[in-house]
């Protein structure tokens with residue numbers, strides 16, 4: 001089996017591949033792809049491609065529907081880089097409150113003069129700031145990162161407000177009881193001195209689901225004067241032109257972004273970090289290991305864990321002679337056609353697992369026959385079947 005890495009993937013993860021797996025530079029030869037932030041929307045995928053693993057959380061660089069249509073399972077690695085991002089968000093809170101960046105840059109301008117120590121004591125007043133303790137922080141999106149940020153800020157003495165209409169049970173369990181749970185984004189906007197966004201980028205007509213450009217002139221108008229906004233999620237969550245106006249007027253005191261672009265990189269009042277949230281040894285290792293383990297389980301057993309376009313499915317390890325995995329549409333009458341195809345060829349089904357997610361479904365069938373070439377051809381011809389894999 002061949003794998004291609006579209007971005008550098010930590011060696012400790014790639015080492016989990018056995019000798020059954022071989023690295024390729026040719027996308028057309030790849031059975032599986034590992035990716036971080038590389039843009040995949042314009043790529044064409046061959047029938048050979050079976051799975052893509054995003055070593056990270058955000059999957060907006062991957063065409064999920066196109067992949068699902070081609071029977072390509074897309075995985076991500078939820079939570080594996082959350083601590084790395086949390087730590088940088090805390091740094092962002094402090095950097096936006098104390099002019100650390102301005103001060104450090106200023107020292108570079110005086111470093112060759114004599115009496116630097118005296119100059120520092122004389123000039124440091126221009127970089128004085130505020131403390132974060134006692135201030136109000138609003139966290140929009142209480143997933144793996146948002147929960148860690150909320151709890152850490154709370155431990156640093158901030159009063160933390162959290163908003164997430166789709167919060168998972170796990171996140172709810174992990175959230176400190178001190179976090180003030182609010183029911184609308186507006187409650188965050190009107191109350192908080194600092195606002196940090198930790199949602200995926202979602203474009204949707206329902207404004208409660210949509211996150212694209214959720215920070216815009218309307219939402220900013222509802223915020224406190226001098227608010228500080230942090231964006232370690234995706235640049236398109238914030239409308240750049242609106243933040244520019246708000247920074248100029250002082251309505252927004254600072255905008256900290258991990259996603260500088262042509263506009264924000266040149267904006268006064270912006271602290272621009274070059275997408276370093278997950279760039280730690282630990283996060284990169286965690287993501288790579290999780291991605292490779294999930295890919296191997298899919299390739300070797302047909303199991304799906306942490307997919308973002310197909311249902312999760314655990315069929316365990318196959319103990320019979322053969323295992324066939326079918327990626328198909330979630331429409332009526334599929335299972336009866338599958339079992340009919342096997343019975344027409346007199347093949348006994350030992351076990352079957354069927355799972356669905358939205359428009360797509362996944363069926364794993366264990367059989368007592370070891371040569372399943374004929375039944376695979378039959379299954380492939382069924383309307384609504386997107387891909388058939390012989391796992392064993």
Ligand SMILES: NC(=O)C1=CN([C@@H]2O[C@H](COP(=O)(O)OP(=O)(O)OC[C@H]3O[C@@H](n4cnc5c(N)ncnc54)[C@H](O)[C@@H]3O)[C@@H](O)[C@H]2O)C=CC1
Pocket residue numbers: 056057058059078079081082085140141142143144145146163164165166167168171198199200201202208209210211232233234258275276277278279
């Ligand atoms: N700067 C960086 O290097 C990194 C950035 N990210 C970005 O951060 C985002 C969040 O990452 P994780 O916390 O790991 O993901 P996650 O999936 O654990 O959490 C996302 C949370 O957002 C919530 N959410 C979704 N739509 C919402 C809405 N309309 N309003 C409020 N909450 C909403 C979900 O319910 C979920 O709890 C990722 O999608 C990615 O874009 C993630 C990792 C690294």
Ligand SMILES: O=C(O)CCC(=O)C(=O)O
Pocket residue numbers: 036037055056057058059081275278279
């Ligand atoms: O791989 C990276 O460094 C980017 C991490 C990220 O943005 C994500 O996981 O969503």
